[in-house]
Amino acid sequence: MFIKRTIIPLLVLMVFVAAFTAGCFNKSAKDTNATPASVGVIDMTKAVQAHPKYQQLNTLKQQFNMLVAQAQAQSKQQPGSSLSSVKPLQDHAALNTAFEQEYKEKMSAKQSELHQSLVAKADQLRSQLATEFKEYTDEIDKEYQPQIFSLQLKLKTLQLSKEELAAFQAELEKVQQIRSDKLAVKEKQLTEQMDKTMAPAQVAVEQELAAYSQQLNNQLAQKAAAKGAEIEARNSAVADANRLANAATSNQIREIEQQAGMKKQEASVLEQAIIQDVRDKAAKVAAERQLDTIITNIQINVNAVDITEAVIAEFKKQ
Structure with missing residues (x-):
């Protein structure tokens, strides 16, 4: 008054x-x-x-x-009286922003960690399959490379008629095609083997990332609840102090x-x-x-x- x-x-x-x-x-x-x-x-x-x-x-x-x-x-x-009504909203908004940022940063770090692990495993498996493919290629070359070399040599050194030249050329292409087909089949098999081997690892990574996300959400939710309770207690104390101060001031004003x-x-x-x-x-x-x-x-x-x-x-x- x-x-x-x-x-x-x-x-x-x-x-x-x-x-x-x-x-x-x-x-x-x-x-x-x-x-x-x-x-x-x-x-x-x-x-x-x-x-x-x-x-x-x-x-x-x-x-x-x-x-x-x-x-x-x-x-x-x-x-x-505005402090007790405005400040809590500001605190909760800042708190939510901080926890969202923490969640994104930790999830990004975990995802990077799991991705690197998956890439390392894929590189190791790819190296093993590459070695296996090379060994298979060497075996195929032992079987087909002499035939290819012989046919190529005949085509270059012998005096052949047009019909003979065509026959040797057709046989060379046939042998080369057989070799290429066998290598392609082997490469496809190894690729499928790699995909089959890596699929469980990929699923495991996704499951681990999902579990980590759930765990992180629970941890941050607990932290947010504790921090929120702290904020509410603080703002309640501020509001109580304001009410007491208002009451005391009002009493002083009435006395005056x-x-x-x-x-x-x-x-x-x-x-x-x-x-x-x-x-x-x-x-x-x-x-x-x-x-x-x-x-x-x-x-x-x-x-x-x-x-x-x-x-x-x-x-x-x-």
């Missing part, structure tokens, strides 16, 4: 009408020898400020203003408001007492000087007696 500063009026416009003798009111309207009414004027501001208790009134007003300013300052410093209200009431009572005292003293001076009317703070030229100093002099007699 904010306290709006209240300005306590200092000046009250008042008119004192004093009847000093019964004869003044009983004179006939036709009496041409009646004395003109006497008028007095008083500077209320000056009279009030000269009152012995004016300094006390001024002190009360200053104290009231200080209390109002203090309450406003306390209200501005009061902790907000109550003090300000009391100061305001005290100042108002004292001000009214000062004004009433000024009225009483003005009435006394008016009676002593036989003035019919007293007006306050007049701003126009009138034929009136200024009794301000006389009223102030009355204060000094107290």
